Amino acid sequence: MKETITLADLRKGGHETFSRLFILHYRDLVLYAGRYLPDQEACEDIVQDIFLKIWHLRDKLDIAVPLRSYLVGAVKNRCLNEIKHRKLTSDTTIEFLSWMSARTEEETVLYSELGERLHAALGKVPPPCREAFEMNRFKRMKYQEIADMLGVSKRTVESRIGKTLAILRVELKDFLMILLLFSGIPLW
Amino acid sequence: MNERIARAAARYFAGEATPEDMAMLTAWLEENTENAREFAGMADIEFAVRPPFDPEGIDTDAALGRTISVMHKEERKSRRVRFIRILEHAAAVLFLPLALLSAYLLSDKMEQDESATAWQTVTTPFRTNTCLELPDGSKVWLNGGSTIRYPLSFGKDGRSVSLTGEAYFEVESDKSHPFIVQTRNVKVTATGTAFNVDAFRNDDIVSVTMVRGVVDIDMKGKTLRMSPGDRVSFNQRVNTYSITRSDPEKWCAWRNGRIIFENDRLDYVFHRLGQLYNVEFTVCDPSVDKYVYHAVFTDETLPEILDMLSISAPIRYEITKSDSPDPAAPKQHIRVYGK
Numbered sequence: 001m002k003e004t005i006t007l008a009d010l011r012k013g014g015h016e017t018f019s020r021l022f023i024l025h026y027r028d029l030v031l032y033a034g035r036y037l038p039d040q041e042a043c044e045d046i047v048q049d050i051f052l053k054i055w056h057l058r059d060k061l062d063i064a065v066p067l068r069s070y071l072v073g074a075v076k077n078r079c080l081n082e083i084k085h086r087k088l089t090s091d092t093t094i095e096f097l098s099w100m101s102a103r104t105e106e107e108t109v110l111y112s113e114l115g116e117r118l119h120a121a122l123g124k125v126p127p128p129c130r131e132a133f134e135m136n137r138f139k140r141m142k143y144q145e146i147a148d149m150l151g152v153s154k155r156t157v158e159s160r161i162g163k164t165l166a167i168l169r170v171e172l173k174d175f176l177m178i179l180l181l182f183s184g185i186p187l188w
Numbered sequence: 189m190n191e192r193i194a195r196a197a198a199r200y201f202a203g204e205a206t207p208e209d210m211a212m213l214t215a216w217l218e219e220n221t222e223n224a225r226e227f228a229g230m231a232d233i234e235f236a237v238r239p240p241f242d243p244e245g246i247d248t249d250a251a252l253g254r255t256i257s258v259m260h261k262e263e264r265k266s267r268r269v270r271f272i273r274i275l276e277h278a279a280a281v282l283f284l285p286l287a288l289l290s291a292y293l294l295s296d297k298m299e300q301d302e303s304a305t306a307w308q309t310v311t312t313p314f315r316t317n318t319c320l321e322l323p324d325g326s327k328v329w330l331n332g333g334s335t336i337r338y339p340l341s342f343g344k345d346g347r348s349v350s351l352t353g354e355a356y357f358e359v360e361s362d363k364s365h366p367f368i369v370q371t372r373n374v375k376v377t378a379t380g381t382a383f384n385v386d387a388f389r390n391d392d393i394v395s396v397t398m399v400r401g402v403v404d405i406d407m408k409g410k411t412l413r414m415s416p417g418d419r420v421s422f423n424q425r426v427n428t429y430s431i432t433r434s435d436p437e438k439w440c441a442w443r444n445g446r447i448i449f450e451n452d453r454l455d456y457v458f459h460r461l462g463q464l465y466n467v468e469f470t471v472c473d474p475s476v477d478k479y480v481y482h483a484v485f486t487d488e489t490l491p492e493i494l495d496m497l498s499i500s501a502p503i504r505y506e507i508t509k510s511d512s513p514d515p516a517a518p519k520q521h522i523r524v525y526g527k
Contacts (some may be wrong), residue, residue, distance in 0.1 A: 015256070015259075015381065016358065016400075018259075019252060022248070022251075022252050022255065023248055023249075023252060026246070026248045026251055026252070027243060027246045027248050029240070030246050031235065031239050031241060031243060031246070032235075032242060034235075034239070034240030035231065035235050035240060036239050038240070038340040040241045040245070040246070043241075044246070044251060047251075048251060048254065048255050048258075051255055052255060052258060053261065055259060056262075060363070095214070096200070096213075096217075099217050099224045099227050099228065100227065100228055101228060101231075107225075107228075108228070108232060109229075109232040109236065110232075110236075110241060111236050111239055113236075114232060114236035115236050116238065129363065146262075
């Protein structure tokens with residue numbers, strides 16, 4: 001579990017707490033901005049700017065929630081505004097992007113947060129099963145392609161991935177439901 | 189979510205959605221907010237598995253450096269305004285720009301000098317403190333009456349500075365190049381951490397207070413690893429040390445111009461005031477020493493502090509000029525009596 005930093009902590013802790021907050025969330029927030037804007041430099045600028053705003057307004061702001069939630073919301077709004085302002089995409093896409101952020105900031109899972117969970121859960125999967133799963137999920141290979149590459153039958157690949165999913169289901173609980181539906185991998 | 193929707197969503201995230209996929213998804217998303225939330229959850233997983241940029245290509249440290257330098261620039265601007273206000277209150281503050289200016293001139297001169305190791309020395313007058321940045325980005329707050337000496341660039345074999353007096357360090361993390369603070373008899377080794385070192389010239393006791401991280405401390409061959417909240421006091425005269433646990437804030441409060449006494453005996457109170465104001469105290473009535481005192485002073489002058497002390501503690505005092513020929517010796521001598 002990551003540490004939680006509040007506005008009160010920031011007011012009290014000064015530069016040192018600011019640095020901790022920055023190190024804790026910067027990469028995740030840039031990747032989060034990347035969901036909306038394809039330009040890494042623009043994303044980094046937006047995130048840096050939001051951190052500076054928080055610092056300047058720390059005595060004036062009134063935020064009771066952990067700063068992580070505030071930051072996620074601020075990045076989201078800035079990105080959506082930027083897209084509308086720059087007329088980067090069609091209205092349909094903007095609509096989709098809004099749906100993509102339909103959950104509250106607290107519910108939104110950032111890169112390192114799920115990354116850690118997924119990585120930890122995969123660590124409990126036997127290597128041959130894990131290999132097949134990663135080829136399918138991360139390298140986007142089809143079952144037949146994986147079977148050909150590993151020199152095993154397609155049925156073996158399916159059973160290895162099935163075993164992986166069974167283990168992940170226990171480890172990831174709430175996330176898995178979506179993962180399974182989403183991946184479209186047949187469950188048996 | 190049925191499988192057709194799931195596949196359409198997968199294609200959408202992969203950037204391969206067909207117009208039919210989009211129409212189907214739109215209809216499904218408009219059905220209810222629960223569907224939209226599910227879609228958002230899928231986005232989280234999708235972007236965790238396939239991030240939009242290479243996560244390793246995002247350099248947090250560099251970005252933090254850039255951000256902090258923007259903050260410093262802006263703070264310097266606003267400080268100039270505040271500075272003028274402070275001037276009206278405390279003439280002593282005048283020494284601060286002098287200290288900084290001399291450091292600046294010195295560094296200018298030394299940069300021209302291409303000798304192997306060019307050293308920089310910064311000394312602060314009593315009752316001022318200054319913050320400076322070392323070549324590796326580490327920060328030092330130097331208390332009044334203190335001197336720090338450091339090379340203009342740290343060599344390959346480590347980062348070493350020497351200190352007389354008191355300073356608070358915030359060390360940039362670098363495991364392969366330990367950061368070393370050397371006082372006359374005590375050596376503190378850190379990698380990335382924050383701590384306070386109190387090693388005044390005339391004191392028998394050197395104290396190190398840990399705020400964050402870990403340091404190794406070497407006291408004339410006696411070694412020790414410290415963790416946050418630890419305060420180690422080493423008596424250089426008899427080569428013994430003691431460890432106590434306490435709130436580090438108390439020991440670092442001087443950075444903000446504050447002096448905190450918390451259940452401290454008066455002999456310590458006088459000792460600390462002597463360090464900070466460069467005066468010599470003599471307690472003429474030993475029963476006074478054991479009296480426990482509790483106070484926070486912010487930017488008060490010494491006469492103000494003494495007046496407050498004599499109201500709340502059973503003491504009275506007398507100030508005389510010191511007649512020591514040593515120019516570095518305290519200028520004032522204060523005798524304390526019981527009431």
